[in-house]
Amino acid sequence: MFLRMISSAARLSIISVLILTFLTASLTAQETSHEQPNIVLFLVDDMGWQDTSVPFWDSVTAYNRLYTTPNMERLAAQGMKFTQAYATPVCSPTRISLMTGMNAVRHRVTNWTLHKDALQPMETNHQVLDFPRWNVNGLSPVAGDPLAVHATPMPQMLMDAGYFTVHCGKAHLGAIGTPGEDPLNLGFDVNIAGHAAGAPASYHGKDDFGIHSEHGSVWGVPGLEKYHGTPINLTEALTREALASLDQRKNEGPFFLYMSHYAVHTPIMADSRFVQKYYDLGLDSVEARYASMVESMDKSLGDILDYLAARDLADETIVLFMSDNGGLSAVARGGEKHTHNVPLSSGKGSMHEGGVREPMMVSWPGVVKPGSSTDQYLIIEDFFATILEMAGVDQNSAVQDIDGQSFVPMLKGKQMNYQERPLVWHYPNEWGPTGPGIGAASAIRLGDYKLIYYHQDQRMELFNISEDIAEEQNLVEENPAQQKVLAKKLSDYLRDKNAQMPRIKSTGEVVPYPDGMRD
Secondary structure, eight states: OOOSSSSSHHHHHHHHHHHHHHHHHHHHHHHHHHHHHEEEEESSOOOTSSSSSSOOOSOHHHHHOOOOOHHHHHHHHHEEEEEEEEESSSSSHHHHHHHHHOOOHHHHSOOOOOOOOOOOOHHHHHSSSEEOOOTTBEESTTTTTEEEEEEOHHHHHHHHHEEEEEEEOOOBOOOSSSSGSSSGGOSSSSEEEEOOOOSOOOGGGGGGGGGGGGTHHHHHHOOOOOTTTSSHHHHHHHHHHHHHHHTTSSSOOEEEEEEEETTHHHSSOOOOEEEEEHHHTTTHHHHHHHHHHHHHHHHHHHHOOOHHTTOOOOEEEEEEEEESOOOOOSOOSSTTTTTTTTTSSSOTTTTTTTHEEEEEEETTTTSOOOTTEOOOEEEETTHHHHHHHHHHOOGGSSSSSSOOOOOOHHHHHHOOOOOOOOEEEOOOOOOOOOOOOOEEEEEETTEEEEEEETTOOOOOOEEETTTTTTTTOOOTTTTTHHHHHHHHHHHHHHTTTTTTOOOOOTOOOBBOOOOOOOO
């Protein structure tokens, strides 16, 4: 009606403006879409720093020669290798830090989650320490949930920015019966096989992935019924489903694939496609099965890289590779305990390097120099700020305080002043097994030095990591000045975040901070 009331010239002018506005908006949308890269975050469970043919040290080791991971080699050739990337000693704290950008001191999901409102049995039965009521219910998108950390999850922020978000594999972000149990509540458009449990009952399709086993209600992998009764391996089934979900996208916008494998977590079960070669090498049967799981994981990585290449998506997709904690060594493995990550000391559950240092790589076409490497250190909560920066999303829209720092400058070849940045770990909990660095503890790394403070007996260890990667020489007595400096910095950090500490059962007193003062 309005257009009919005005002159032809005016009408033509208005129509021209409307067309120009439409075209400009369309071009802007296309430019925005083009500027947002696809992102694949490939997270492996319990994979040690040495569980690969890619060397993350200054030399190739016997373990590097043992494992067959050609696709990790391929990713390393395409991007940047991080030789000093850190997570936490066990899984759930790492995963919550990844999703929220918060250090474990702040989010308080300091141990692995499963049952609602419940401490782990090894914590309630401890002979010396009485452990705090940490956030056993994990991550919650809802404010006010008891014993849970309220935060805006990274996938939600990506979804709000136009990303199609896919979760595939292990979730382990919230306890049974809580909102965080289901990845669909945390910002994922698709959830494939993710639930509260942190391990599968079985890796074998012929066993229905354990869903019908005695403990299937807790540990059985859900949502993969189409593969039940078949000889497929869980790692392969997850990969197929992840890629199928990308094919089913309804728009051409960017995607975020969180490929979160259950492998190589226990139970250690052979992938029949790869295990025979390791038996033929004369490996311990457990270690042969484990090596086949590593190779199975690597094939998954290769399948994803092949998918991207075949669909001309490789040049517009960032791929990040990481593990959630150090390699298992204290239990369930073949051979001598605490040796599976050598030259690193100990393994999963430990504050020693074997428990927290991870294999990490990033490929970002056009940004990251192929075949590059950095020895600058970072920690798992840094992934939050980094991925959001990659996607062009403002992290300040999150409800939580962010501890992580973006490592995008590292990816662009810049040297950051990491020698002045402390990394902090906090585990006021009990994992179960014993060994070097295992137990309730807090730790700090600043530059080359690392201090570990054990809650049970208030003992400390000080190591120069650059000179003693195996953490064999405790420098507490040799360098008391450095020990005092780090104890004060660690205490200040814990105090500032109101860190939870255990109590000593015999006295009822709270374990003091490393500088000797109590909260």
